[in-house]
Every structure is written in structure tokens, then in C-alpha cells.
Amino acid sequence: MDVKTRIERALDAAVAQCETADAPPGLAGALRYAVFPGGQRIRPRLTLAVAMACGDDRPAVTDAAAAAIEILHCASLVHDDLPTFDDAATRRGKPSLHRAFSEPLAVLTGDAMIVLAFETLARVGVEAGDRLVPLLLTLGRSTGMPYGICAGQAWEGEQKIDLSAYQQAKTGSLFAGATAAGAVAAGYDPVPWRLLGERLGEAYQCADDICDVAADPEKIGKPVGQDEVHHRPSAARELGIDGAKKRLEKLVKSAIDAVPDCPGRDQLRKAILAQASGFLPQHVKERAA
Amino acid sequence: MDVKTRIERALDAAVAQCETADAPPGLAGALRYAVFPGGQRIRPRLTLAVAMACGDDRPAVTDAAAAAIEILHCASLVHDDLPTFDDAATRRGKPSLHRAFSEPLAVLTGDAMIVLAFETLARVGVEAGDRLVPLLLTLGRSTGMPYGICAGQAWEGEQKIDLSAYQQAKTGSLFAGATAAGAVAAGYDPVPWRLLGERLGEAYQCADDICDVAADPEKIGKPVGQDEVHHRPSAARELGIDGAKKRLEKLVKSAIDAVPDCPGRDQLRKAILAQASGFLPQHVKERAA
Numbered sequence: 001m002d003v004k005t006r007i008e009r010a011l012d013a014a015v016a017q018c019e020t021a022d023a024p025p026g027l028a029g030a031l032r033y034a035v036f037p038g039g040q041r042i043r044p045r046l047t048l049a050v051a052m053a054c055g056d057d058r059p060a061v062t063d064a065a066a067a068a069i070e071i072l073h074c075a076s077l078v079h080d081d082l083p084t085f086d087d088a089a090t091r092r093g094k095p096s097l098h099r100a101f102s103e104p105l106a107v108l109t110g111d112a113m114i115v116l117a118f119e120t121l122a123r124v125g126v127e128a129g130d131r132l133v134p135l136l137l138t139l140g141r142s143t144g145m146p147y148g149i150c151a152g153q154a155w156e157g158e159q160k161i162d163l164s165a166y167q168q169a170k171t172g173s174l175f176a177g178a179t180a181a182g183a184v185a186a187g188y189d190p191v192p193w194r195l196l197g198e199r200l201g202e203a204y205q206c207a208d209d210i211c212d213v214a215a216d217p218e219k220i221g222k223p224v225g226q227d228e229v230h231h232r233p234s235a236a237r238e239l240g241i242d243g244a245k246k247r248l249e250k251l252v253k254s255a256i257d258a259v260p261d262c263p264g265r266d267q268l269r270k271a272i273l274a275q276a277s278g279f280l281p282q283h284v285k286e287r288a289a
Numbered sequence: 290m291d292v293k294t295r296i297e298r299a300l301d302a303a304v305a306q307c308e309t310a311d312a313p314p315g316l317a318g319a320l321r322y323a324v325f326p327g328g329q330r331i332r333p334r335l336t337l338a339v340a341m342a343c344g345d346d347r348p349a350v351t352d353a354a355a356a357a358i359e360i361l362h363c364a365s366l367v368h369d370d371l372p373t374f375d376d377a378a379t380r381r382g383k384p385s386l387h388r389a390f391s392e393p394l395a396v397l398t399g400d401a402m403i404v405l406a407f408e409t410l411a412r413v414g415v416e417a418g419d420r421l422v423p424l425l426l427t428l429g430r431s432t433g434m435p436y437g438i439c440a441g442q443a444w445e446g447e448q449k450i451d452l453s454a455y456q457q458a459k460t461g462s463l464f465a466g467a468t469a470a471g472a473v474a475a476g477y478d479p480v481p482w483r484l485l486g487e488r489l490g491e492a493y494q495c496a497d498d499i500c501d502v503a504a505d506p507e508k509i510g511k512p513v514g515q516d517e518v519h520h521r522p523s524a525a526r527e528l529g530i531d532g533a534k535k536r537l538e539k540l541v542k543s544a545i546d547a548v549p550d551c552p553g554r555d556q557l558r559k560a561i562l563a564q565a566s567g568f569l570p571q572h573v574k575e576r577a578a
Contacts, residue, residue, distance in 0.1 A: 022454050023435030027443035031434060079400060084392040103373040104446055107396065108439050111368060114400060115433030118407040122425035132421065136411035144404030145320060146312030150397050154316035157393055165311050 007044045010063035011035055011070060014120045018112065030101045030109040031116075034074045039092050039221075040278060042204065043178040044070040049271045050182030050193060053264030057186060058131070064124040065135055065181040068117040072139065073174055075113035076149050078106050085153070086226060093221030114143070134184045142177025149174055156232065163233060167205060168198065175201030192260040199258055200276065203251035207279035209234040210244050215284045241287075245280075252276040296333045299352035300324055300359060303409045307401065319390045319398040320405075323363045328381050328510075329567060331493065332467040333359040338560045339471030339482060342553030346475060347420075353413040354424055354470040357406040361428065362463055364402035365438050367395055374442070375515060382510030403432070423473045431466025438463055445521065452522060456494060457487065464490030481549040488547050489565065492540035496568035498523040499533050504573045530576075534569075541565040 001009075015035050019028050044066035051062040081088040081096040083103060088096045098106035117139060125132045142148050152170030155161055176197035180190035211220055212227045213236040227234040236244040255276070256269050290298075304324055308317050333355035340351040370377040370385040372392060377385045387395035406428060414421045431437050441459030444450055465486035469479035500509055501516045502525040516523040525533040544565070545558050 018434035020435045022451060024440050024443040024447055024451075024454075024458075026447055027434060027440060075400075079396055082396065084396060102446065105443065107368055107371065107373060108443050110400065111364075111403060111432075112434045112437075112439040114403045115429050115437065115439065118425060119429035119433060122422055122429060125422035125425065133411055133414035136407060136414065136425075140404050140408035140411060143400075144408060145307035145316060145401045146309045148401075148404065150401040150404065151313050151316060154313040154394065154397050157391065158313055158315055162311065162313075165313075169313075 003048050007041050010067040014067045026105055027108055030105045034078050034097055034109050043073050046178040047182040049268055050179050051186040053262045053268035054186035054188045061124050061128045062185040064120050065185040068120045069178050071113050071117040072143050075110045079110040082106055091222055131184050138177050138180045142173045147173055171205040172198045172201035196255055196258040199255035203248055204279055206235045206244055206248045209236040211284055214241055214287050219283055292337050296330050299356040303356045315394055316397055319394045323367050323386055323398050332362050335467040336471040338557055339468050340475040342551045342557035343472055343475035343477045350413050350417045351474040353409050354474040357409045358467050360402050360406040361432050364399045368399040371395055380511050420473050427466050427469045431462045436462055460494040461487045461490035485544055485547040488544035492537055493568055495524045495533055495537045498525040500573055503530055503576050508572055
């Protein structure tokens, strides 16, 4: 089974658990809307790539970890798009969830998805054995307080921003969670795998900053110019598009260098390079050149 | 250690994990504000009472389960009070979280608390051993989709409400989670313990409906008359205050009857009766008499 199919099946299996006949239909529909169709699925691809490089000896655990990471990412998008944050009208080329459904349903969808992510791990908990606890802690660290994406979003509202803590929490944490979870799912120590995720997260954030300045909103399916509107730090505004593009290249190289020793190291490096080359859509690469 | 101290210490230990020096201070403060000072702590008291009746052989696991249940309850209050739901100005006798901090912080606080609840269980995961998976699944079922409090809240926005599913999910689910978690934490099968929680949840909801009609908002620390404003089903409006009071008594009796066999059964029944007698504050008991 190819990676894409594997991820979509794992996500579908997780979401389907919420779709019983006696579930409230609005929330069930909103939950599926938040997960499908996806974006690039960068984070679960990373989880799978790392697990496969480490032997992937319990594929059901890997699948659950990848699905949990992506569900948490999708939950963060739903809440970040709310009127009280970015008030985004579109996401992934369709109306944002609160526009398509309602604001109350958007809050509840995000909440239910956070629960679903942990449930998805728990459902393979027996098979995961002693990998379950580090998987849960990896997920928690990546999303909650004090270092996860909730903390990252909260830094944006602070008067005095700890910039490194902000950037690490806002994007780096879930990327580090994705690589760490892949390692744990395959029975490896997650600690050395975090650096790879952190650097890739930084690279992705840099690419995202470039897109926010240089992309066509129709082509990327979400509004641009948001960093300026929300006074967020931006590599593209600080360094210019060309400078940010150079920084992106450097970050991807340093990520490749950070791949720890493992049976499938060479192939993993190639996979990461291929994935990172998609961080910038073609039309932005051309425009930024 | 008395039950109250035990619960407050377990909650403090969980919340303290979010309060590192490099955490965003606003969110850290909001999280503590959401948990302390508490209300009656009915749900974690139930978890502890059930675990103690079942031997409480792993007290750290019991404490984590009780804290996780209460943290999820507090998270639901923070999100339910948001402008897009009840827009409540007060909660537990002080400004609601979004009024005291901000709406973005209220969304993030609820999110971070859901994560924290699962992390709290994961942190005792090694000691919990094979009790960890059923504890996680109990928490998930009580809070997410399709049967948890998220589902309950979502039913309120449906055109066609499945009334029994709504009431069960809205209040019963977290009470059933509280009793089931207490049983699991002590190594017992959770299934027979759910009925006790469901009936107590129904009793509590009935008491809450009476308060919404008959309580002094200053004394209960939150606004009243909300069921009518939000067109929510209410036992007090359907049966009148005296009728609802009779129904409450009946529900508490049926809960007592539902206590499964266990070493501390008699004492548990007494504890539940004492706790349920506090569902209605004294001034409402007098007014409703």
C-alpha cells in the first residue's frame, strides 16, 4: 500500500468511530469536513517515513500515531480559523469550518478531534504495549502546555513574546511530535528524532511565511497577507523573499543532517528531501526565483 | 488525607506541569483560573469514592483519573461559557474565563486542558499497567464523539434532537466516566459501574434544571434562567419545581440501587447519598419545599 493510501485509510478508520447512527449528525459531518480532503499531509507522512526507516514492525501502531498527529493538526486549523483568531474564510480551498457549519460546531469539532486523537492511540494501546505511554506523552507535549501548539498560539497574544519559544511551539512542536511518534511507534527512542522534526518545522514555517507574501490565495486555498494583518513574525518580511528562500534551503539541509542512525537512513533522507521540495508550491518557486 | 485535599493536590500537580518558566504566562494563568477554586468537585469525588469502595490499590492512578475527569469538566465549562454558546458572564462566583482573560485564551485554555487530562493519565501510565487503556477509552467515550459531552453540546444545535441521546451525552456521560474511571483505577471492570454514574448524572441534571429556575444567581455563582433563553429541555419547566424535586429524589434512590457489588458497598452508598444531598443548595431546597 502506498503512503498516501495508508494515511487516508488510517484517518478514515479514526473518523468513522465518530459516525454511529446515534451521533449528532452536524458534529459528525463537521468532523469529517475538517479532516477530508486533506492538505499535503506533511506530518503523518513524516511519521510514516520515520517509522519505516526504523523497521515499522507494528504498522497498526504507526498508522494510529500518524492519524493522531494529523487529526491534532486539523483540529488546530479549525480553531485557528475561528473569528476570535484569524477569522479565515477559506481553508484547503473550501469555506473554513465555522463558515460552512457554524461557530459553535467549529469549537466542538476541534474539541472532539483532540479527544479523538488520544482515543485513536488508545485503541491500539494493547498492541502498542510499552510504546503507548511515550506515544501519548509525545502527542501531549506537541499540542498542549507548555510547549505544544496551544502554547504557540497563546504566545501570539502576549505583550512580550519569547520568539524562540513561540516559533518552536507554534510549528516545530508538532513536526517534532511527528518524527518522534514515528520513532516510538517502531520501538526507537524518540529523543534523537525530535531535532529532525524541529528543523523541518522551522523550514516549513519559513516556506509558509514565503507563501503568505508570495502565493496566489486561490492556488493555496487560504488567504495570504495574514502575517502582516496579525503582526506575526515572518521570515519573508524580515529577509525578503530571496533571503527567506535561501534560509529555507539551509534549514532543509540541516534537517537532512539531523536524521539519526537507523536501518533506512538513506531512503529517509531522500524522502524528506522530496517532501521538503513540496513545501513551496510551483508558482511560488517561480515567483520567488 | 481527606478526599477534598486529595483531589485538590492531584489537580494542583496536574496543572503545575503547565507552569514552567518558559510557558506563555497568559495561558498558564488562565489554565489555573479555570481549575481553581473549584465547584463541588462532584465528579472527582465520585471517582475517588468508587475507587476506595473497590480497594484503591493504586492511589496514584486513582488520583490521576479523578484529576483528568475534573480537568475535562472544567474545560467544558470554559468552552460552554464562550460567547458563541452561553456567553456567560460569571462562573463559580467570578468572571467567566473569556471575560477575565480573553476569548482567544478561553478557546486555547479549553484545548490545552483536554490535552492535559490525557497527559495526566499518561504520566501514571507505567504504574497503571493494563488499566491505562480502559482509562483512556473511558475518558474518550465521556468527552468526545459520538457519546461524550462534545456530542451532548452539539445536540443542542440540531433541528431534530434525540432527547435521550442528548441528555445522556450532555451530563450522564461524564458522570458515567467518573464512576467507570474509579472502578478501572482500582482494577475493576468498568461496565457495571456506568449505570450508577448515568443515574447520578441524570439526578444532577435535574437538580441543575431546578437551580436554573429557583436559585439565587449570586449564591450559585452563575446566571440562572439560561435553559429558557437557550431553549434547552428542563425538568423544572416540564414538571414544575415540586415535580422536579420528586423526580430528583427518585433518581438518587435509583442510583443508590445501581451500586454494584464491591468490598465497600455500604459506605459508598452512604457517600453517594451525602453527595447527592448537596446537588441542591440549601436556599433552593427551602424555596422549592
